[in-house]
Every structure is written in structure tokens, then in C-alpha cells.
Amino acid sequence: MSQKEQPGASGRVSVAWVLFAVAGLALFAYFVWKAGPAEIWANISRLGAGFLLVVLLGGMRFGVRAGAWTLCVEPPHRLGVFEAFKAFLVGDTAGNVVPLGLVVSEPTKAAYVRERLAAEPTLASLAVENIFYMLSVALFMLSGAGALLLSFALPKVLRFASIGVVAGTVLFLLFALFALRRQWRFLTWALEHAGRRGLGRKALERRRARVASLEDRVYGFYERSRSRFLPILVLETSFHLLGVTEAYLTLSLISDLVPTPLQAFLFESVNRVVNVVFKFVPMRAGVDEFGTGQLAKVLAFGMGAGVTLAVVRKARMVVWMGVGVVLLVGRGLSIRKVAEEAAAARVAETKEPVPSSSR
Numbered sequence: 001m002s003q004k005e006q007p008g009a010s011g012r013v014s015v016a017w018v019l020f021a022v023a024g025l026a027l028f029a030y031f032v033w034k035a036g037p038a039e040i041w042a043n044i045s046r047l048g049a050g051f052l053l054v055v056l057l058g059g060m061r062f063g064v065r066a067g068a069w070t071l072c073v074e075p076p077h078r079l080g081v082f083e084a085f086k087a088f089l090v091g092d093t094a095g096n097v098v099p100l101g102l103v104v105s106e107p108t109k110a111a112y113v114r115e116r117l118a119a120e121p122t123l124a125s126l127a128v129e130n131i132f133y134m135l136s137v138a139l140f141m142l143s144g145a146g147a148l149l150l151s152f153a154l155p156k157v158l159r160f161a162s163i164g165v166v167a168g169t170v171l172f173l174l175f176a177l178f179a180l181r182r183q184w185r186f187l188t189w190a191l192e193h194a195g196r197r198g199l200g201r202k203a204l205e206r207r208r209a210r211v212a213s214l215e216d217r218v219y220g221f222y223e224r225s226r227s228r229f230l231p232i233l234v235l236e237t238s239f240h241l242l243g244v245t246e247a248y249l250t251l252s253l254i255s256d257l258v259p260t261p262l263q264a265f266l267f268e269s270v271n272r273v274v275n276v277v278f279k280f281v282p283m284r285a286g287v288d289e290f291g292t293g294q295l296a297k298v299l300a301f302g303m304g305a306g307v308t309l310a311v312v313r314k315a316r317m318v319v320w321m322g323v324g325v326v327l328l329v330g331r332g333l334s335i336r337k338v339a340e341e342a343a344a345a346r347v348a349e350t351k352e353p354v355p356s357s358s359r
Contacts, residue, residue, distance in 0.1 A: 020281050027286020031293055035307040043254035043308040050253045057246045058316045061239050062088045068235040071228045072128040074221060077121040079113060086327050087112040093324030096283055112331060124217035135176060136236035137272055142169040144269020152298055165273055180222065243268040250312050255305045263299050267309065270295050283314055
């Protein structure tokens with residue numbers, strides 16, 4: 001890819017992000033109107049000071065993932081939980097508001113801790129933590145979709161969506177277990193395959209060396225640090241349980257019905273599905289309201305309660321995103337600067353080295 005092509009690609013991504021944002025806001029407005037703004041406002045008023053507990057639970061969720069990340073950092077390197085917590089905040093902030101958020105959020109975390117942890121162990125530990133997180137998400141989604149199918153008579157949309165979630169997560173888990181057991185270095189293989197086809201061979205060779213080193217570190221963790229697996233899994237599971245607690249607390253305060261633990265679990269499971277499938281939609285605007293509202297109707301809470309739950313989640317996200325922006329500014333960074341650095345790094349990886357006679 002040439003330098004001239006990159007801005008065009010970046011521009012197309014930005015346009016797509018704006019379109020998704022506009023579509024999400026339109027859906028958000030539609031479902032708020034359909035559920036009834038007056039009812040939603042009344043529900044939020046009933047929540048009252050309980051929103052502070054919702055915000056606290058959101059912070060605890062960042063905290064447990066930060067703790068999992070620190071356990072993924074192998075000696076002699078170390079990373080403090082508080083520093084990891086702040087990095088997760090700024091990474092989540094960037095991931096929610098920047099085009100290509102999936103690409104920017106991890107570099108943002110790495111940029112935030114670069115004065116305390118070198119780039120290679122940072123990226124390796126983030127990769128390991130994300131593997132544990134994705135496995136926990138897949139198990140959580142599988143459990144939720146299975147429980148929904150077995151426990152309730154669902155409308156067609158939710159029934160087909162639940163079947164799709166079950167099938168997709170089973171395939172993902174089988175692939176992940178196969179890859180981990182065989183230590184399949186599929187990223188290195190993909191780059192080698194592209195290089196054999198002559199697609200920027202020199203640039204791909206440099207990238208292949210970096211990717212191979214990263215995959216060696218990831219699989220090395222699998223071999224060397226098995227004693228950390230259980231604590232990491234406990235922390236990742238706690239992330240989801242705190243989400244269930246948040247749903248239970250919010251619904252208990254805004255609804256006349258007291259949710260059962262199973263119902264709260266289902267609401268958080270649907271939220272995980274929305275977050276995974278619609279990560280490209282900024283703050284999951286509209287799609288979260290639709291999914292949560294439909295589930296609330298099935299569980300007899302009413303669409304208004306479901307949409308309110310989704311709105312409260314967004315308000316909690318906005319609070320922590322504000323904290324993330326403050327932390328970025330305090331470190332002399334900005335979301336735009338980090339995004340530009342990530343884009344520049346991707347461009348640099350595609351450039352051919354310039355020969356120099358002074359070497």
C-alpha cells in the first residue's frame with residue numbers, strides 16, 4: 001500500500017464511522033420515542049442516587065480487568081494495578097469515540113504505560129489478557145443464549161439471534177482451543193503466505209519478525225505461567241458478574257418488578273452480544289436500546305424499562321469516558337494524537353526502508 005492510498009483508506013473509515021454514528025443516533029432516538037420519553041425520564045428519576053452505585057460498579061469492572069492484565073505481565077517486568085486501571089480507562093475512551101476504535105484502544109493503553117513498561121511486554125501482556133477476556137465473553141454469551149432459548153418462548157428475531165450466538169460461540173471456542181493446543185501461529189503464517197505471493201515482501205518480513213516475537217511471548221506465557229490461569233479467569237469472570245449486578249441493581253430501582261438473578265444474567269448476556277457484534281457502532285447507540293428493549297418485553301419488564309437500562313449504561317460510560325479524557329490530558333496525550341500515532345505506525349510498517357550510505 002502506498003502512502004497515497006493510506007489517507008484515502010483512512011478517509012473512507014472516517015466516513016463509515018460517521019454514517020454508523022448517525023444511524024446509531026437515529027435508532028437511539030427512535031427507540032427512546034417508541035418506549036416513551038416520559039416513562040424513561042420517570043424511570044431515571046426513580047434510579048436517583050443509585051446511579052452512583054452504577055458508576056462505581058462500572059469502575060470496578062475496569063479494575064478487575066486491570067488486575068487480570070497485571071497478572072499477564074511476566075517477570076521481570078511489572079505493572080501496577082492502578083496504572084493498568086488508568087490505561088484501561090483511556091483505552092476504552094479511545095475505542096468508543098475514535099474511528100477504528102478496535103485498532104486504537106490497545107495502542108492507547110500501551111502509549112499510556114510506555115514510561116513504566118516497554119512496548120514488547122506491554123503488547124504481549126495485552127494480547128494474553130484479551131485472549132482470556134474473549135474466551136470468558138464467549139462462554140458468557142453461550143450460557144446466556146442457551147438459557148434464553150431453553151427458558152422462554154422467544155419472538156423470531158431473538159430466537160434466530162440466540163441460535164446464531166450459540167453456533168458462532170461454539171465455533172469460536174473450538175477454534176480457540178485448537179489454536180492454543182497446537183500453538184498455531186496463524187498471524188505469522190498469514191504474513192508468510194502473503195510474502196510468498198509477493199505482496200510487499202520486505203515490509204511483510206519486518207512485520208513477520210515482530211509478529212513472530214509477539215506470538216512466541218503469548219504461547220510462552222501459556223507454557224510458563226499456568227499457575228496464573230485460575231486467578232486471571234476469576235477476574236475475567238468477575239467482570240461479567242459485576243455487569244449482572246449492575247443490571248440487577250438498575251432494574252430493581254427503575255421497575256416495579258424485582259428481577260431474578262437469571263433475568264439479570266440474561267440482560268448482561270445480551271449486552272455482551274451487542275458489544276461484540278456492534279463494536280463498530282459508537283457507544284452501541286440504538287442497537288443496545290433495541291436488544292435490551294426486546295428482551296425486557298419478553299421478560300415482562302416492558303420496553304421502557306429495557307431502554308432505560310440501556311440509557312443508564314450509556315450515562316455510566318460517559319462518566320468514565322470523561323475520566324479517561326482527563327487522564328489523557330494529564331499525561332500530555334490526546335485521543336486525536338494517539339489515533340494519529342497508531343495510524344502513523346501502521347503506515348511506517350508498510351514503507352520500504354530507505355538505503356543509506358552512511359550506515
